[in-house]
Amino acid sequence: MAEDLHWLPAVEAVRRLRDGELKLAEYVEALIERTERLARLNSYISHEPDLVRQSVKNAPKGPLHGLPFALKDIIDTADLPTTASTPALRDSRPRRNAPIAQSLLDAGGTLMGKQALGELSFGMTGNNPVFGTVRNPYREDCIPGGSSGGTAVGVAAGLVPAALGADTGGSCRIPAALCGCVGFRPTHGRYDGRGVVPISSTRDTVGPLARSVADVRLIDGICAPSGTGSAGTVDLAGLRLGVPRGFFYDGLDPDVAAATESALSALAARGAVLVERDVPDLERLNEAASFTVVLYEVGRELSAYLYQHSSPLTLRDLVGRVATDQIRETLESLLDEDVVPGAEYRAALAVHRPALRAAFAAYFAENDVGAYLVPTTPLPARPHRPAGEDRTVELNGKDVDTFLTYIRNTDASSTAGLPCLSIPSGLSRDGLPIGLELVGPDSSDARLLAIGEAVESALPPLPHPPL
Template sequence: MELFRLTVAQARAGLLARRFSCEEYAAALLARARAFPEVNAWAAQDPERLLAQARAVDASGRVADGGQRLAGVPLAIKDNIDVAGLPCAAGTGALGRRRPAGNAGVVRDLLDAGALVAGKTGMHELAMGITSNNAVTGAVRNPYDLTRIPGGSSGGSAAAVAAGFAPAALGTDTGGSVRLPAALCGLAGLRPSIGRYAADGLVPLSRTRDAVGPMARTVADTALLDAILSGDETLSQVELSGLRLGVPRASMLSDLEAGTAQVMESVLRTLASQGVVLVEADVPRYRELDESIGFPLVLYELEQDLPAFLAAEGQPLSLADVHAGIGSPDVAAIVAAQLGDRAVGGEAYRQARRQRSHMQAICADYFRSHRLDGMIFPTTPLPASRIGEDATTELNGKQVPLFPTFVRNTDPGSVAGLPGISLPAGLSRGLPVGVEIDGPPHSDRWLLSVAMAIEALLPAMPEPEFRGREAVAAGAMQ
């Protein structure tokens, strides 16, 4: 198998067995990225530094002694997570010269486990969208079809892993920004419970909603990164027979793209054949509450926290200063609203916090009253849309608003603080379809155990074909 196709576990095994060196592995990943520059997954990369660090690992013997679980494995890091010596601009113009002196806590944890940084990945500007069509850094493209979005906001992280530029990556998830690109790029992606990982060194969007999350080709790799980042090693042997999963059909399985619906129903039939108890039940007022809570939390916290974060490191920029450097029209409009007469104020924010507590109580009762181990639903109602469809996209013959359509299933769980993992479940029109499992708060390792058992029943995801290269090369796409 080519080195760029290896999972984290396979790469680690190959390094331990000395089938290849760290330098050879890093060089193979760099060569793969050079072969497909159209993906535009990287926001910043230092190939010579990566190769030098790989040579140092080879010379140190750290791989052979087995003491570091990620020794010699390069990982991709989203451009809103600090890495010392590399830019960290959150994909926006005003922060373009920002070069942090230290590493974010999650990066320190990975480096302590022996990992290398493959590079910083492109993202939707300021993490405020789901296309990763960034007017400042250029559109990130889906490796399955280069004319399609990879999802967002962690689109570069997902595209880098799917394309074979790195075996795993970190993104951040506020309303679906790990799970959604994982689904659209055929990966596993975890949004952990809030507070599970170190939170320093992250360019903030919403402090009560932001969560760093790992994504990889397998649940096992995702679980390994979670264990390193959380210190929690627990995994359970899950017996699928008797497992109880809620199926929120009315709110989260309705109005799906035909291929997505077929994949979802196939997954449910497979689970039922294994004895999983599928409980048809929706969370009361789930989407209604999400729509009234989500944006007030994000906008108010952004206005308070982003300037404070920048000031603390000696870069005193107001939200208006940041707005002046925004290139993407959709992001500029959102930030402008918070700077104008429609700004979310303190009372609206406090009301949203109270409503969220009510939503969390409803979710707790949902899991308790139905005796559920989790709930299952399609991560997105449709596969990847075309790059450039920034306002609307087509779903079942109608033009629908793009952002709320794509996040309608992922956002409620993030507002309620539920951990969730998206798994690759099949294809629709040659594009990946994801299925998500959410669990009660702080059930992360149990959720990963369940996901691992379900993953074993799902079809293997084919390698991306990089369709649309000719159109991109001809300049037919943005």
């Protein structure tokens, strides 16, 4: 019975807890035991079983009825450090919970711990010289994706039924795709972003990960403002879905291509209308705004976070102790010069990003599609390489940039602030998960989640990881 508890869907767990069919202490103990047994995955940075057990005794009543959850370790909590997986913040103890964390606690959730990430939310591979290597539960010698890698691993491995990650350019969806779970990026501004270690306030958002769309909808119902909830159910028959093959479908790993085409065929067989139209000039529009915004904002916003937390650290102190060479080099380049001039940044916000958003809006309106479908990533998880050698991965016989390749299909929608959802679409020949991303119009979150649940129902479920 205890083993079965690890795979309980969050919605079902809440029902059983509410109806008295499941004791919260028993459920939590099963998850603690599994976490300890699978500690080699290195999903958690902070996990204190005695603290969890104590919280169960004092669990407030609420719609989650004690449901266990976890947080990416950039979301502030008063009872556990917020390290952002970087050495300088190892002992950082915020004075209060981030509002988004407090909303889950107030709803009766039980915090299981804080989960590992690519350092300062930049890393893609799960390698960290100080906090260790995060391992993909489907193949432990492979990367989990990033930056919310520990969050995806914890959910996919059955250590916790649901968790909050965060997403700037794909950080919820990419690890969800590589680890075989569901990752949701809400419309920018839908969730409260205060008390979260930032990269870019105009791009960052917290986002839930779980093992089904229904479970993500449950968490979204707690995190989103009241009145923006469920859109009910959606029938695939007659539903128009975009398939923008240009750019998104170029140069795919053969297994990703095959899984995606199989998913599209399954949707068509259920009556979905697949509209093969591209988003015009997408790559150029995104390039004009994407990294310009991030590189201008990151230093300023990390400094502001340190100041707001009364930290004795300066930005230079923080950057000087970054453990991952590539991330430290990037941040050091921002310390002494304006890599992005202010005029370019203002143009990105006032001109280029509005042009990108207008292109997306026109695409959805002119083609009358509720969402478009693309492979979440161009390739599945690749084997871990030693730190310093993981800047590239192999794709179709060539070594390509790890970070840029994995974010290729997720970045433009992030820049535009659109709601996005990654769901599992199949396995590679090596048994590694592959993701299908759905992107909807601005502020169509509830509708997109309903579409996602319908799409999910048409696809075969993944087997649990062979742990």
